[in-house]
Amino acid sequence: MEESSSSAIIDVTTENRIISEFPDEIKDNDGYNNLSLSLDNSLVQSPSIESFSTFQDAEVSELNMDQDTDLCVRVDNPQKQLETLETFILFRVVTKVARIEYSETEYIVRRRYNDFCWLRQKLVETYPMLIVPSLPAKHTLIGQLDRYSKEFIITRMNMLNIFMNRIAYHPILSYDANLKVFLTANPSEFLSYRKNKTSAINKVSDSIQNITTTTTIKNRSIEFDKFKDYAQILHEKLSTIEKISLRINKERQDYITELANYHPILLSWSSTEPPLSGLLIKISSAIERTASAQTQLLNDYNITLGNPIREFIMYVEVVRDVLNKRDNYQLAYESSVEDLSRKRCEKDQLMSLQQQQQQNSESANATSTSHFSLWKATSSDQKLEKLGTCIPQLVKQTESLQDRLECANEALRSDLERWQLEKQASLKKMLMDFANKQIEYYQNCVDAWENVLTDNNITSPSPQVKQEITVQCQLSAS
Template sequence: MMTSENDIEDIEEICDKKQSESAVLEVSSTATGGNIKQENPEVDFLSSYSTSMEGSVVASPSVDSFSTLPDQEMSDFQLDSRDLQVKVDNPQKHVETLETYITFCITTKSTRPEYNEGEYVVRRRYNDFIWLRQKLVETYPTHIIPPMPGKHSLLAQLDRYSKEFIIARMKLLHVFLNRIVNHPILSCDKSLHIFLTCKPAEFSVHRKNRGNVLVKVTDSLPNITSVYSMKLRNLEFEQIREYCFSLSEKLATMDKISHRIYKERQDYLMELHQLHPIFTLWATTEPELAPILLAMAKAIETNAHAHQKLLDSVPCEEKEYVAYIESVKDALNRRDTMQVEYEMTVDDLAKRRLEKDQLANTTTTPQQSQGWGGSIWKSETRDEKLEKLGQVIPRLVNGVEVLQDRMECANENLHSDLDRWNVEKRTDLKNMLITMADQQISHYQQCMTAWEDILAGFKLDGVVSEGSAVKILP
């Protein structure tokens, strides 16, 4: 298909327009979705464009517009020795007639036999990740399914295509997918294989063929616990539930305090921006004090840059880990729902057996119903009730055995996942706190260095600095 010069000019106008918007994101030169093979970029004059399966045009600046995953994570991906590795990066913005959305590049490397091509590159949007998680919850209700990063709030809706928001979401999706891949059971799921390998058209078919009836039944099961309380609660699981509530409250408190400090630092940053021009203008009116005033202005500017860097790098790991804890509690609730269903079936079986024993111990008495000209409604006889109970009770016995086996499997699955989660939790919380401490130390070191640099050159009207201490000369 030949492309005219007018078409190229129209595309360039679209590109220039999109580049002027803050919502433009990086795009790769390869086609979206499917198993992508690297091609020579020189032969593609539309290297900064891509087309989704819906035919939407994606405009983007150069590939070096901003980095995706940090270099450290990229190198870790190259040196990873796992038999299944995934990486989420390179966001793209898709503009269509009815909607605008972001897709992310998912690179998969595996030595497992089911991944026969070894390496796959596909593009998925946020709703596709939601589909994957829902399928995992449906298939493995007693396993801890990692949480998805939350949707944008209503107040932040206009900013959901900003660079900072997209990068933050991309990193959380990377964490989400790697938690699934690191799980010994979830990593072997068929839905995950479809998510990581299928081309757009094939993946769309799988998404449309989801079991809606099963979803409705699964969603209705937790309502049982609201009208029926468990008789025998598992003490170990109850202790874990209480610990989760306590940990959630502590992390939520940390997040609340962090937001308050964040707002205070924003106000302080505005004051620094207001203070910098004051010293600069003052230096123009006081030539003798100009070197000192300009040095003060430079130190203030350095402090402002350090504060801006700290504000831009404020992590949201506390809130993200609260969501992870909620996933643990959801798994506990689904396990409780299974126990409630088991106990209800046991109670029903006991009720039916008692009814059968009572009928067996009673003698038959003829019952006559009066009506117009005789009997209208015929009630069940004793023998009919016994025959019906003889059919119901074996089915209930079989149901109790099945539910008991399911309960035992659920307990084993949850025990295994909780053991893994406890190990991951210690590592995650440790890394989160160390990262927070390192950021604060680096910030205050930059601020302190800026002030020490000007103190070292202070010598005015008998004031001289020795190291970081200032002394008044006699």
């Protein structure tokens, strides 16, 4: 079978898996993960299937490290993998590193989407107050049929590449032990590591979540509240831009359909007006070029604005989640302070009550009140004994929660400053790409119409025809 010039080879790997020996924690909604070793490593090449890779000829040597970093990562070259129970995509992860903790300087591994999800989950668990970059969303049930389409795979690959680059450039996340295993381990080592490093339930986080449903922060942080408001406004603005862009794209699609109706009308007209036939044909060609430029602009939308803005909306949501988590830490601390204050107040009241009872018992008739006083004294002593044990524990817990809150504030404050710089660079690139595509589109339209007016082989049209041409140009430009 002959291969088209725009197609390439995609590797299709067929494996059998042993699923029963791995725990349920390693499974998720996107299908089973790499749950066992390959029993058959044969590769079947299918020249008739286009490669999803946008870096078809890229070599490891082409991944150059900048002067400001000693770790570079690239995600490319998707590979379709066929198995008995499922089909999924493996992405190549290429790493160049110059750190002493790495034994080699270059690594090439293959990871699937669920492996990236595992890595992010481990980073979130290990660094709860750092802004761990977001991942591309899982496919929806409706979009599941297209999860192996070229557009979907390339979009996911590009977003995974952004995810890995953000981690590689992070001053803390890039040194994580789980990341090192993700970048360097062969399939068997990685599966074994994942099996031994299953996620544990964070009971402290669960208790904090329960606090948020019944308690509100009393001493709010102006600094973090201000940033939370900013993140909310930024999220709303980006979401609004996305909605407007989608509406404009729908109108552009209708516009392209209407432009297509010009061509047969102008050709039919040119056959009945020989003196104007050349001009009419040129106008028809200009309209076709305008429609083609509009179609290209529409096709480039996801690359220049659609996917980047959706990805950054998710990134802003990550920031908001971390800020909410920081508020949960403060809620836990304030709740512990209130509990400690309440226990101390209860202890003071009991001690005051004991002194009052002792004074009353000395002045009262011993035969009539001795039994009651003895019972009261015993009850108070038991409560005081419990409080004497509980209060030191609460003091220790409060100090621990205070330390955790202060550490969270410092870590988040530093990461927010770094995120602000990254946000500015990302949004600037997105807007510049969008502007360049708009310029390219309008330049193509101008060139198409200038070609009509500057053609010397066409007889100069009458003023009436000129006016008609102007109207048509205005209609096309609108």
